[in-house]
Amino acid sequence: MERDRVQRYAESLEKTLQNNYRYLKKTMDDFQEMCRMVTPERNVPREILVDIRELYKEIRNRLTEVKAVEQLLQGKYRQYYHRDSLRDKEIMEFGFISKNCYSKFEYTLMQIEAIRRLKESPPKVEHPSEPFQWFRSEENRVGMIKNLRMLMELDYEPTPEEVGGERRDLAGARTLTLFLFSGDSLSLDNLQSQIQLREHDILERYGPEEVRGVLAHLRKVDPIVVEKKFQQFMENKGLTELKCLLLPIHSPKDLEGDLLNLIKTTLQGMNDGELKTISI
Numbered sequence: 713m714e715r716d717r718v719q720r721y722a723e724s725l726e727k728t729l730q731n732n733y734r735y736l737k738k739t740m741d742d743f744q745e746m747c748r749m750v751t752p753e754r755n756v757p758r759e760i761l762v763d764i765r766e767l768y769k770e771i772r773n774r775l776t777e778v779k780a781v782e783q784l785l786q787g788k789y790r791q792y793y794h795r796d797s798l799r800d801k802e803i804m805e806f807g808f809i810s811k812n813c814y815s816k817f818e819y820t821l822m823q824i825e826a827i828r829r830l831k832e833s834p835p836k837v838e839h840p841s842e843p844f845q846w847f848r849s850e851e852n853r854v855g856m857i858k859n860l861r862m863l864m865e866l867d868y869e870p871t872p873e874e875v876g877g878e879r880r881d882l883a884g885a886r887t888l889t890l891f892l893f894s895g896d897s898l899s900l901d902n903l904q905s906q907i908q909l910r911e912h913d914i915l916e917r918y919g920p921e922e923v924r925g926v927l928a929h930l931r932k933v934d935p936i937v938v939e940k941k942f943q944q945f946m947e948n949k950g951l952t953e954l955k956c957l958l959l960p961i962h963s964p965k966d967l968e969g970d971l972l973n974l975i976k977t978t979l980q981g982m983n984d985g986e987l988k989t990i991s992i
Contacts, residue, residue, distance in 0.1 A: 722785065722792035729781045732774045733799055736806045743767050747813040752823050761821070768814045775807050819862075826857040845972070846890060846924060847916050855914045859888055859928045860964050862912070888961040889927040889938050894979055895954035897921060906949050935960045935989050943987055955979060956987040966992045 746764050750756050782800075785793040830853065847853050863886045893903055897920050904923065909915055912928035927938070935958065942956055957975060961967065974990065982988060 718789070719792055722789040725781050725785055725789065726793070729778060729785070732778050732781075733803060736771065736774055736778075736803065739767065739771065740806055740809060743771065743810060744813050747817045750817055750820050752820065752827055764814075764817060768810060771806070771810045775803070775810075778803055822861050823854075823858055826861065827854055830854055830857065846926070847914070848918060849916060852914050852916050855912075856926060859912055859914075859926060860967075862886060862928065863888060863961070863964070886931070887929045887933055889929065889933075889935075890959040890961060891925050891927065891942065892918075892957040892975065892979075893923040893951075893954045894921060894957070895984065899951055899954050902949070903951055903954065907945070935991075939987060939989050946985075946987065952985045955982045955984060957982075958987070958989040959992060960989065961992070 743764070746760065746767070749760060750764070786795075830850070845853075846856060893900060900917070900921065900923050904915070904917065907915065909925075910928070913926065915923065915925040918924040938960070939958060942958065946952055946954065946956060957978060959966075959971070959975075971992075978988065978990060
C-alpha cells in the first residue's frame with residue numbers, strides 16, 4: 713500500500729516535469745520572437761517590454777521547478793524515475809537560449825536609452841575631452857557609448873554550443889583600444905581599403921590626414937599584443953609611412969582629462985612610420 717502511494721507520487725512528479733517541458737517548448741519560440749521585436753530602430757510599445765519581462769520570469773520559474781523535481785526524482789524516487797536524456801538536453805538548452813535572448817533584450821534597451829540621451833543632450837564641442845568626441849559622426853559616437861556600456865555592464869551568457877567546451881571569460885574583462893593613424897591621404901585611403909573590423913569595432917575617416925577607430929575586445933588583452941598586431945598590419949600592407957597611436961581603455965574613467973591635447977602633443981613628437989602606445 714505504501715509502495716503504491718510512493719509510486720503514484722513519483723508519477724505525479726514526472727507529470728509535473730513533462731508539463732513544464734511542454735510549456736517551455738511551446739513558449740520558447742514566442743519568447744525569442746518577442747525579444748527580436750525590440751530594436752533601436754523600432755518604437756516598441758511599453759506593454760511588449762512588460763510582457764517580455766513577465767514571460768522571462770515565468771520561464772525561469774518553470775526551469776527552477778524542473779530542477780527541483782529532477783533532484784527529487786533522481787534522489788528519493790530514483791527507482792521510479794526513467795530519465796529522458798533528450799528531454800533533459802532540450803530543457804538545458806531552453807535555459808541558455810532564454811538567458812541569451814533576455815541579455816540581448818536588456819542590452820538593446822541600453823542602446824535605445826543611450827541614443828535617447830545623446831539626442832536630448834548632444835556632446836558640446838567646447839569639451840573635447842569627452843569620450844564621445846573621439847568621433848565626428850553621431851552614429852559612431854553612439855557606437856562609442858555602446859562600447860563603453862558593454863565595457864562596464866553587459867554580461868553575456870554562453871550559448872549552448874559553448875557548454876562543455878572552451879568558454880570565453882567575458883564578465884569584467886573587456887577592454888577597448890582607441891587607435892589613430894596619421895599621414896598622407898593616399899596611405900590612409902589604402903589603410904581603409906585593407907583594414908578588417910569586427911562587429912563592435914568602429915573606423916572613421918576623421919579628416920583628410922587622420923583615421924580614428926576603436927577596437928572592442930571581449931576579453932582582457934595585453935597592450936603589447938595589440939601593438940604587435942598593428943605593427944605587423946602596417947608592415948604587411950605597406951603602411952610604414954603612417955604614424956600610429958594606441959590608447960588602451962579599461963574603464964570610462966580612462967577617458968577623463970584632456971586626452972586630445974595629449975594625443976596631439978604625442979603625435980607631434982613622433983616620426984613617420986612610428987607606432988606608440990599611450991598608457992593612461
